[in-house]
Amino acid sequence: MMNQYASATVVSAACNYIMERPDKFTHTYRTYVKLREHGKLELRFWHSNAIDSTWDTGLVARGGALGGQWRIEAAYVADGGTAPDGSVEPNSQVRVTFDGGSGARSVAPGEKFWSDPVKLDLPEGHLLAFTWTISTDAGGKTVPYNTEQMLVTAYDAPGVRADASDAEGFSLSENLLVMPALIASAKPVRQRLVFLGDSITQGVRTRRDGYEYWAARIADGLGSDYAAWNLGSGWARAYDAAAEGAWLSKVKLGQVPGTGTQIVLALGVNDIDIGARTSEQLLADLNTIITVLRQNDPSAEIILFTVPPFNFSEEREQIWRYVNEQIRSASLPGVDRVFDMAALLSQPAPLEHRLCREFMSSADDPHPNGAAGKVVADAFLAWYLGER
Known part of the structure; x- marks a missing residue:
């Protein structure tokens, strides 16, 4: 289908x-x-x-x-x-x-x-x-x-x-989106992209009907002959996808075997935060996701994002730093390319774990705003189109 x-x-x-x-x-x-x-x-x-x-x-x-x-x-x-x-x-x-x-x-x-x-x-x-x-x-x-x-x-x-x-x-309606999982159009496409992430991928805290979040801006920049399916979900964590339930089955549905479907993985914030996962657990879950998707379609291309800054402190900050070091070093097998979203949104060292103030959705909420979405999308498009 x-x-x-x-x-x-x-x-x-x-x-x-x-x-x-x-x-x-x-x-x-x-x-x-x-x-x-x-x-x-x-x-x-x-x-x-x-x-x-x-x-x-x-x-x-x-x-x-x-x-x-x-x-x-x-x-x-x-x-x-x-x-x-x-x-x-x-x-x-x-x-x-x-x-x-x-x-x-x-x-x-x-x-x-x-x-x-x-x-x-x-x-x-x-x-x-x-x-x-x-x-x-x-x-x-x-x-x-x-x-x-x-x-x-x-x-x-x-x-x-x-x-x-x-x-x-x-x-x-407030806090109540009751919709089919996918609105699909009959059309030939040049490339299929599936975005798997949490509320930051979903676009939470950007303007209603504004389509300011990075996934929406990337899709706009690529044009309608690129198909983009946003599977961002608030509070989501990597272990939800690694369990191979309904969420990961949607990614598999979006994979058309032999076409080189590109899957953008942008997970980790909630694993480190409310999920209280160790760095080893989070990296293992990312590895599981990548392995399963590769097995489902060997032609798929996996693009892994670094974990964005979310104003973590103490042990969570150290987990965030270690996981991003591992992602940047391209040490996760099966990943085709790494995109460093964290570097675009972080404050200068030694405060890389904190989101730039101009990108905060409010004074006490580190969800990236629409301005951050533009910065991420512009950098991604330049990187993505330049590599093709």
Whole structure:
């Protein structure tokens, strides 16, 4: 399937949380995303009913856990216009079907599935609106989703509102991105890139609808004939991927054997921080990820990023320094190229472990801001295009 389709947006829909409610529910979710191409499109939507990465300490959501039983009552794509105001352009909605024409679909725990192809004419500069109504027959843990800061505008409404073109009943969503895992477009591409990382790859703390994070800026700089699938996930850590669960299976899906798919690995901050991993454990997890992806597709090219500065101190600072020394020395087998993101964002020595103040998203938050995203993307594009 991925031979014919490629990711059409840089918005990450990786799942790091799960709905847990006492009673059954029926609810509608509408999300606006900027696609990387416009005009007459053929789209398909792929979903994985599982949690990709661990949230916080894993009390509610742990990487690799399966989603519950739920049902898609209806799903639509539409021209979302130029402003995400909760409505869609009149008469632009096209129903998304499954399994050869069904407008509804029951979803089993851990299930992975594609929609049928859907055609839409999206004018230049307009957003895609994806709307679906989801229901459950019981309470408990059901639908996996992404709970980090919203990087795109989304709305939700109680009841069945998937086919509504107006905004009546919809409220602005916060920390609630309920989307298929992949929006894919039928098109030939020059190169496929998959970005596997944490909230810094996802773009957390940059402006909503701004597409300022480094993965988005890199995709813009390369152009739409390069396919870019962003699998950044807030709180994610390397051991989530090394466990070979749902998250790494998405990377494998993005690999088209024999085409030299490029995989950008940018992990380590949360392993050092809340994951409390030793340097040996983190390096072993990175080695596992690289080995598995190489086995899945020997033609793949692995680009490994250094771990960005995150204002670590004491033992965590020493782990950060040692891991980056190992990455820079190209000592990890199976890595084709190393990109030194940390050097671009760090303060001058001896404070390399601290993020430059102008790149801080706030006075006490070392998530890189949009300015940092530009610095990283500009340097990556110069390095990447210069090497090709």
